[in-house]
Amino acid sequence: MKLSSRLFLIALTSLSFTITNKAIADTSKKETGFSINNIDTSVKPQDNFYQFANGNWLKKAVIPDDNVRVDSFTDVEAVRDQKLLKIITQASGKSAIFPKESIPQQVGDLYLSGMNLELRNKLGIVPIQPILTQIDSIATPEELITVMANHSLKGLPSIFMAGVSTDFKNSQVNALYIAPILPQQKDFYSNDNFSKQREAYITHIAKIFILGGEKPEQAQSQAQTVFAIETALAESQLTPADGNNPSLTYHKKSLTQLKNEIPNINWDLYFQEMGLSGLQEVVVRQPKYMAMVNQLMKEKSLEDWKTYLRWRLLSGTAPHLTEDFVQEDFEFEYKVMKGAKQQKPLEQRIAEVVRTMLPHPTAKLYVAEYFSADDKAKAEKMVENIKAEFRLRLQENPWMSSETRQKALEKLDKMKSYIGYPDEKEWVDYSSIDIKTDDLVGNLLRINEWNTRRNLATLNKPPVYEPFFGHANPTEVNAQYSSNINSIEIPAAILQAPFFDASLDDAVNYCAIGGVIAHEITHGFDSTGRTFDAEGNLKDWWTAEDAKKFDERANKLIEQYNQYEPLPGLFINGELSLTENIADLGGINIAHSALQRSLTDAQKAEKIDGYTPSQRCFISWAQVWKSKWRPEILRLVILGDPHPPSEFRVKGSLVNTPDFFPAFNIQKGDRMNKDEADIIKIW
Numbered sequence: 039m040k041l042s043s044r045l046f047l048i049a050l051t052s053l054s055f056t057i058t059n060k061a062i063a064d065t066s067k068k069e070t071g072f073s074i075n076n077i078d079t080s081v082k083p084q085d086n087f088y089q090f091a092n093g094n095w096l097k098k099a100v101i102p103d104d105n106v107r108v109d110s111f112t113d114v115e116a117v118r119d120q121k122l123l124k125i126i127t128q129a130s131g132k133s134a135i136f137p138k139e140s141i142p143q144q145v146g147d148l149y150l151s152g153m154n155l156e157l158r159n160k161l162g163i164v165p166i167q168p169i170l171t172q173i174d175s176i177a178t179p180e181e182l183i184t185v186m187a188n189h190s191l192k193g194l195p196s197i198f199m200a201g202v203s204t205d206f207k208n209s210q211v212n213a214l215y216i217a218p219i220l221p222q223q224k225d226f227y228s229n230d231n232f233s234k235q236r237e238a239y240i241t242h243i244a245k246i247f248i249l250g251g252e253k254p255e256q257a258q259s260q261a262q263t264v265f266a267i268e269t270a271l272a273e274s275q276l277t278p279a280d281g282n283n284p285s286l287t288y289h290k291k292s293l294t295q296l297k298n299e300i301p302n303i304n305w306d307l308y309f310q311e312m313g314l315s316g317l318q319e320v321v322v323r324q325p326k327y328m329a330m331v332n333q334l335m336k337e338k339s340l341e342d343w344k345t346y347l348r349w350r351l352l353s354g355t356a357p358h359l360t361e362d363f364v365q366e367d368f369e370f371e372y373k374v375m376k377g378a379k380q381q382k383p384l385e386q387r388i389a390e391v392v393r394t395m396l397p398h399p400t401a402k403l404y405v406a407e408y409f410s411a412d413d414k415a416k417a418e419k420m421v422e423n424i425k426a427e428f429r430l431r432l433q434e435n436p437w438m439s440s441e442t443r444q445k446a447l448e449k450l451d452k453m454k455s456y457i458g459y460p461d462e463k464e465w466v467d468y469s470s471i472d473i474k475t476d477d478l479v480g481n482l483l484r485i486n487e488w489n490t491r492r493n494l495a496t497l498n499k500p501p502v503y504e505p506f507f508g509h510a511n512p513t514e515v516n517a518q519y520s521s522n523i524n525s526i527e528i529p530a531a532i533l534q535a536p537f538f539d540a541s542l543d544d545a546v547n548y549c550a551i552g553g554v555i556a557h558e559i560t561h562g563f564d565s566t567g568r569t570f571d572a573e574g575n576l577k578d579w580w581t582a583e584d585a586k587k588f589d590e591r592a593n594k595l596i597e598q599y600n601q602y603e604p605l606p607g608l609f610i611n612g613e614l615s616l617t618e619n620i621a622d623l624g625g626i627n628i629a630h631s632a633l634q635r636s637l638t639d640a641q642k643a644e645k646i647d648g649y650t651p652s653q654r655c656f657i658s659w660a661q662v663w664k665s666k667w668r669p670e671i672l673r674l675v676i677l678g679d680p681h682p683p684s685e686f687r688v689k690g691s692l693v694n695t696p697d698f699f700p701a702f703n704i705q706k707g708d709r710m711n712k713d714e715a716d717i718i719k720i721w
């Protein structure tokens with residue numbers, strides 16, 4: 039529930055509180071990192087800089103059958119996954135000799151429980167039978183609420199979720215948020231782009247019911263029931279752009295108000311079952327969605343709700359049950375929705391389950407082996423330099439009043455940065471969770487319940503920030519800015535080539551990891567970030583005049599990105615991607631300026647491989663975003679994710695980077711050119 043902006047694509051459906059099994063990277067060998075050999079010199083940089091910087095790579099790069107994309111992120115993930123697999127299999131080989139509930143025992147036994155396919159096949163749906171029986175026994179609306187709450191605790195959501203996070207408007211206290219949670223994004227249920235996938239979805243739901251023991255005719259009608267519930271809810275959901283807007287998703291209600299507005303849920307019972315007491319108020323993210331929940335609770339029969347709960351249980355655990363379940367889950371979630379051709383090897387899939395379900399224990403083993411204090415120090419220095427450059431830009435900003443500027447400087451100065459991994463005392467301790475060698479689903483449900491209860495227990499306590507816990511796990515190839523905390527996090531796993539390579543010149547690193555750092559810092563001042571103050575409160579600190587000037591610039595950027603067409607007939611949503619596009623614009627401009635400031639005049643002219651530092655810097659930025667994605671995943675990202683497809687992150691930002699034009703002699707009439715008056719300058 040934390041409001042944060044990440045560098046790359048966010049999870050396409052909310053993974054919080056659910057059992058996850060993301061696709062993981064391929065491990066096939068390929069050239070990683072910055073390379074002059076990726077450049078296609080037959081393309082003029084003035085015409086298409088992305089194609090120039092990456093043309094030769096694009097000619098050779100092949101998306102592995104078991105992946106849906108190949109890019110800088112999958113390159114790093116592949117290297118990381120090899121290292122992790124080594125650590126995890128080492129632990130599993132000796133897990134029996136480690137003390138119970140020690141990190142190697144937990145990591146090793148979770149892995150072994152997933153790898154034992156023979157046992158998983160033999161057990162069938164036995165691991166979830168007690169929960170199925172519980173659903174079957176529901177006879178009253180009260181029992182339905184009780185079961186819904188129990189499922190939420192286990193990370194098996196029904197139609198909404200409840201979780202604790204910092205109060206957007208008061209970062210000194212925690213608040214309980216109630217938010218939508220549907221398996222697919224809003225557009226999936228109605229947009230023409232998804233008509234084939236919708237048909238496949240209904241078939242998939244029926245197949246999952248059949249695997250769960252249902253007769254085919256019944257499974258068909260149950261699939262229709264499920265689809266009708268989700269479609270009605272999706273229609274009441276905000277668009278992805280509005281759903282990411284904190285001002286539109288903060289509706290604080292007293293408990294009495296909540297009960298009056300959504301009377302068809304017995305909230306006293308629900309909160310009691312969740313172990314929450316003394317609750318005075320809640321923040322409802324999407325009231326219109328909850329109004330539909332209220333309506334459906336009355337309209338749909340108990341039988342329909344039982345069907346729906348069975349669906350969420352079976353589909354949530356499908357990747358962890360028998361091979362038949364796993365295959366069916368793959369066929370829809372990865373093949374139909376994202377374009378994968380075949381499954382990843384079992385050991386890779388299970389290692390990914392271990393990495394994401396035991397994030398800190400796994401990361402602790404990882405950083406001890408593969409992350410040096412030297413790398414951390416270098417990254418810290420880079421953050422310092424980029425921040426200093428940002429500060430200078432704020433001081434010299436030509437369009438802000440001194441009043442707003444002062445507050446912006448205060449916000450920058452208070453911004454915290456976390457590099458690599460948590461301090462020793464900040465590692466989250468998982469040792470109280472019982473991880474068994476022969477109980478995969480049980481292990482995952484216990485981890486989920488432990489996570490949920492731990493989260494809910496923070497409700498009446500002051501917020502304590504836990505760095506690198508959640509999406510910015512140290513093994514995540516990503517980076518994050520958190521508006522509520524006013525902090526950036528740069529996980530250990532992204533501090534590798536092509537983002538960071540100590541063996542290469544500063545020019546390459548400044549526009550790769552430096553660009554990432556500048557991107558995250560800029561998030562503090564993008565269209566969402568700017569609505570939070572230095573302390574992380576959703577609070578307007580802008581003069582009306584300055585806010586107007588910001589919006590004028592932001593609107594031009596929306597128009598620019600609205601013109602890009604990554605798939606035939608499918609355009610980028612400039613509004614949805616605005617925060618990312620502002621961050622990319624700040625990212626490359628600030629990183630390049632910081633590099634220039636660090637060089638003497640003589641150094642500025644020194645060429646490596648025939649390119650000046652300035653040129654290498656821009657090539658490095660473009661190469662960070664080299665990518666080939668399958669059209670299926672591209673479609674999902676364009677319609678539902680704030681991050682635009684990578685190619686447009688290069689084009690869209692460089693045409694607004696004044697230093698880029700002289701570096702590659704870009705002139706009026708060139709496709710990469712923009713007239714001075716049209717260049718969009720924000721930070």
Ligand SMILES: [Zn+2]
Binds near residue numbers: 045046561
């Ligand atoms: Zn971002």
